[in-house]
Amino acid sequence: MRGETAGPAGDREQPDRLRTGSAADAGADAWGEDTQDGATLALVVRLATTCLGGTGALVHRHDRAVGRLRLVAATGLSPESERTWADLPDEQDVAPAQALEHGRFVCGAGGRPGVASEACTAIPIPGTEGPIGVLTVLTVEPGEPDEAQRSLLHTLAGWAGARLGGGTGSSTVSGQPTGAERSVQMGELTAALAEAVTSRDVVEAVAAYVLPPFGADGLVFQILEGGRLHVVGSAGYPREFIGLLDGMPLAAHLPVRDVLRTRTPRFIEAKAEISRRYPTMQGINEASPKEAVVFLPMIASGRAVGLCVVSFSRPRSFSNEERTLLTTLSGLVGQSLERARLYDVEHARARELQRGLLPRTLPRLPAARAAARYLPAGRGEQVGGDWYDLIALSADRVAMVIGDVMGHGIAEAATMGRLRTAVRTLADLEIPPDELFSRLNDLVSDLGEDFYATCLYAVFDPVARTCTYSLAGHPPPVIVHPDGTVHSPDVTPDPPLGAARPPFETRQLHLPDESLLVLYTDGLVESATRDADEGLAQLRQLLSRTAAGTVCFGAADVDADIRCLEELCDTVVSGLLPDHETTTDDAGLLVVHARCTAAHDVASLDLPNDPRAAGQARAYVREQLGAWGLGDLALTTELLVSELVGNVVRHAKDPVRLRMLRSRSLICEVYDGSLTTPRIRHASYTDEGGRGLQLVAALSRRWGARYLHDGKCIWTEQDLEPDQAAGVLGGPGASSAVTDGQWDGGTFPFA
Template sequence: MGERRTQDPQIMWTDLVSEERKRLLTAVGDDLRGIEVLRFAIQQAVAELAGLGGMVHLGSPGYGGGLRLAVTSGLPPAFTRVWERIDGNGPLAPARAFRDGGFVRVPMAKLTGEMPEDGATASRRPDRAAAGSWSWPVGTAMAAVPLLGPGGPIGTLSIVTISPHEPSAGQRAFLDTLGRWTGERLNRSTAPPPGPALPEPEQPTDAHPQQDPQEVGTWDWNIWTGDVIWNDAMLTLLGLGPGTFDGRIETWMGTIHPEDLPWVLSDIDEAIRTGRMHSTEYRVCRPDGTSGWVRVRGRPEFDENGEPAHMVGTLWNVTKTHDVLETVMEPQTRNAERASVARASHIRQLTRALAEAVAVRDVVDAAADHILPLFGASGLILAFLEGDRLRPVGFTGYPTEVIEQVTQMPASWGLPITGVLREHSPIFISSLEECIESYPMTADLPVVGDKQAWAFLPLIASGRPVGSCVVSFTDPRQFTGEERNLLTTLSGLVAQAMERARLYDREHTRAQELQRGLLPRELPDLPAVTAAARYLPAGKDMEVGGDWYDVIPLSADRVAIVIGDVMGHGVTEAATMGRLRTAVRTLADLELPPDELLTHLNDVVSDLGDDFYATCLYLVYDATTRSCVLTRAGHPPPAVVHPDGSVHFPDADPNSPLGAATPPFDTVRMELPEGSLLVLYTDGLVESATLDIDQGMAHLARTLSSTVSGALCGHEDHATTPDATRLHCAECLESLCDTLVTTLLPVRQGTADDAALLVVRTHALPKDDMATWPLPEHPKAAGEAREHVRTQLSAWHLDDLSMTTELLASELVGNVVRHAKGPIHLRLLRSNVLTCEVSDGSLTTPRIRRAADTDEGGRGLQLVSAIAHRWGTRFTDSGKCIWTEQPLVCPSPALLPEQSGLDLYDLLDDE
């Protein structure tokens, strides 16, 4: 017995959806013409295969003309430019479908490898030479079907799909039907678009006997070579200069209006195949921006083998005749024509808007702007299905409380807005009475009460329901068959756009969360600096950038300020940025000088691989000396703004970017007056495709000079209230950031780079908050240190900290006397914390070690660590400095060292 096979339910469902789509094709009226037919066909095919996008090629006139790209949707221009003209006898999927007259599917990896890369082609179109390097996910393929006219294929429809599986039988059947339907529509459109028709002359030579012969163009086209010979009148009629026509048929075809091009090419191709006269009218778009109507007649000529070799004919201007006929048309005819044109225009605009929609909000706006006026509707609701409920994502013509009530409606209620999802078919209700009779539970619902007619439409994408669409009307309405079919068809377009936009919004939200997680959520409030920052993404795309910044507090009222830019965009670059920011914070905690820190950071980037590069600027500001030390690796210099408004950029070697640099890094030291500004930025803020970085920096300097006085206003008036000063200046810096962004953003139009901006105002530590003493290299130095601490803290009214600070200073000085060398200095700093520093001339680094119970020493740093809030070591030009920090409140008794087994007073007496 043979094995019993059961068809996959998913395939059965897919085939069922395909059958529904085939029925929808019959519902499309004659409003779609020419290029709009092609756009509609692409969208239906993309929806059927859940593809990325598609394109249509038409057979260029003549047997040797190949295939010419007519329209694309959903594919990037960098990709479609490679497919503008392909060889009809070549191996590519569109060409094979055109020749074979049937369905073709080819993996993209193989397809792009077959793109031509000969020298002539590559030199003419550089992007073709790179076609083979286009990267596609595994399983991506191109499916192509021919567009069949009465005489055979007239073009091809190609879809790029990410599915690794062959289309089902139902999908294949739909694509074949779509190809025939599109070809028939194009053949049906081989007449001028809606407008007045001209009488057909019997002979081209006597069509307009009164017309000046010099205004009639004559032409001779070699069908096999594509060369065209014509008179000067052709140049005038088509608006081409004598030196601009290259004698090629492609140049002539390029003057045809894009909406007329499909049916013109189809008519020429049919005339060549059948040997009949080619006679038509179409619109031309001249290079100077003008347009008009022309009439063309051509007769094919055959060689000795009976094959078409040439086509010769005439062309003349009929724009005036069209204008005259427009004015004498009957008003009713003109009104009907205008209504038809208006409806076709709305459908074209809706199709275009949905194709260009990126986010869900864009889809809602497109539907509201084009569907409502198309039918004269007054209300629209778009809702996603989430679990057992609908979540409205956009609405118009309804109050908010109605939308909130829709949110609370379970799908199990059986209301029409949810019932369409179960039945997968629309529901049309023509009056309030019909609604209440069919759905009694809706009588008290406001979603029903203020409307009189409704079209409830399911949103079906890739064979599954994703939500509902409600189009409502203020007055009762009898829906015609054409309106029902059109609404159903448009709901399919909206569903595909909604599903695509929902995926975009979801990924975009994740990208934004990733970006926010990698950048500081807020900048620290420090006594030494006040800072504000902005991150400027390049555009709407979902890719995160590699720009970053940070403000890192160091010891002794010193602050590290850093900004960097990882070259490239994407998750990999964002992850690299996160690594570098973490590495910088770790290295900054080690109190490394800027040049040494960048040396270590260069090693980190180099270890990531040869394809990773980053720029970075790292500086350290010391509020006790108002000095600044900076180092940069391939990064633009900071703008330094002095209190008088003058702006300058430190002149220093930028070094090479991280990953390509060779240490050591050059450093710059400078002194900043109180209240100076440091403006750090990435190149995306001052550089674009139309603006080099020097011009951008000059523009930044002018903007800073003219606005900095406003940003710093009032700080002198608050000099006696430091807290109010910092708050006020923070607001000023935020305003300054907004001004810089607003001013510089228009200049950087055209850039694809992100940008980061960090504005920092520096503050000097008052001299009254600093105290320094030299100490002798003698055991008595510890006692002197305690005396200095006791006296100074009493003067600062910090007596509660005296005991712990004396102990810290005594222990640190005692360690210097025992284990290091002079000169010895003690310094106290009062800011938001109390800092106690002991510096010496030794380069040895003290470390905490675990002392045994019988050891007589080794517990000093344990004591320091137990008492101090923070402590550490940094190297100086003359040696090292050991520092401790304590909050400006009395520490809890639990923090004192009695529990460690040490006697505080015994320790002080021993010293």
């Protein structure tokens, strides 16, 4: 059969719309009252065009009362051509009228009235009392269709006649379908294959519409790749036998090799025939539970792509009509399977792209544990522009981000990947949310006028117990308190990225320990059946009912906490999107369990801006590390703090403060009132200074600086053993302030 031109992989094919001028509309109304008539006609003309590789197709209804053919459906015709074909007398010398008169195929030139150079093939549509219409396919060049193409056109014409009220209604003999009924069932298969998207859809369609009419009970689809046969679907066979076939070299399966080489179906009526023809296949033959087998080559785009095997548990013979129908089936299924395989490949690539762009796992941080869900639009490419992330910052602070590039598809996913990378890069600079959005807005604007994205970026500080965030066209977060109270700030977000004009507004929330922050995209709460406000109300009710009393609050076991968050995500998604396959927008969800730092794990000291500061800092470090049981780190930590404080005294300005945090690592911070950037420089052998930051980098696991509204903080981290870090996170009863006159629980200087 001539190859079918497939659309982009992943697109579900839809029937071409009917070309209905006034005459066609009148004819369609006259054919039948059934609303499925139009869909039947549209499918017939489209499949007939594909069958012959034509430029278009049309269906005429025969109006016997006036002796005329009325156009009721067409595809691939210009409006002028439709008018020419619209109304034909029975006696006119054109292919449709000749096919109606002779009751058979008419092929050759002289298709359209008045256009002798146009080629076409016409076939009558059968009815109980003679033809009820004509199916015509227009082609570029004249020529006879081959046997398979003729068979498929007969099938389409027979199916159309049965669906449109002209079927013969033949009875079965001995429970077996007649040829006419088989043609109708093959027409149903044609319709099912036209709607099949995945390889599994194709296998299910063939199993449903082919096995019963022929009394078959076994089916195997094999694809030829790299010289081996790979099973892509089966029915009616034990798993062990399919395992023998899957991955078999083509050279070892002689019947299949011969069928694919000659591109000719092979009908085996009994096992003994295989044993006689192919003695080397004895092992496979004995393992097979089937007796009769039909090997059908699947041809698509001019090449053999694989094999469809239809089998029977008992020996049987095959009539010429059965052989013709099954031969027609092989080409039809081959084209459908090739299209489905392209979809499968693109679908797999899309999913892999999405997995690569989103975090594979979310980090387990001292101040935050999280779970997330991404659900692509149910009717789409399974890839979109929603994203989320959880980013570790200095001082155990956590950046949370969720965003939505408007639209869904490969282009939006690529844009999402660029934005996520940009957010992580900007977050590493530890700039505040409003400044981060200003830079991100420039990036989106540079992508073009058609690119927009909504985003929520928040920074949780476990020591100050605050969440600072900015919104760019995005819904605000939902906060779940440990007592089950659910709160969502009533704020108006700034415009989306790409449409906004800085500055962006920064907002702040004070969070009690053990709070849950729920971040989401509009696809989770908004749908065709509810607006965003209704969806938000439903989300809050769901969280209030589900999260209250959950083990997430106060869970000491990290794994139990993560499992709880995962279950909560599942509950939210199933509650808000129970029928996700019908959604038209991507949905993202990020649930973060925010855990505040215990007061006894924070220590701070104000220092004078003079040479005494370094000595005071060293003494304070020795005392505090002794109290924390970290005396073995005293020497290294004293050296780090002494270098940082010394640099502040020499190069910066007051106020100066030292803060220490005990977490999974030991964090030392030195604050000052200068915005001067510290940097490591290469000191020569004769230089008396300039090696301080080199020493800091060598002694700490990592170090850095973050800038505040009127100062900066230089910080270092040192690794701790697990037993040394015990008690890092405060429970629900942890106090909110460091005692002994060190930190009063208020806003830290410059924070």
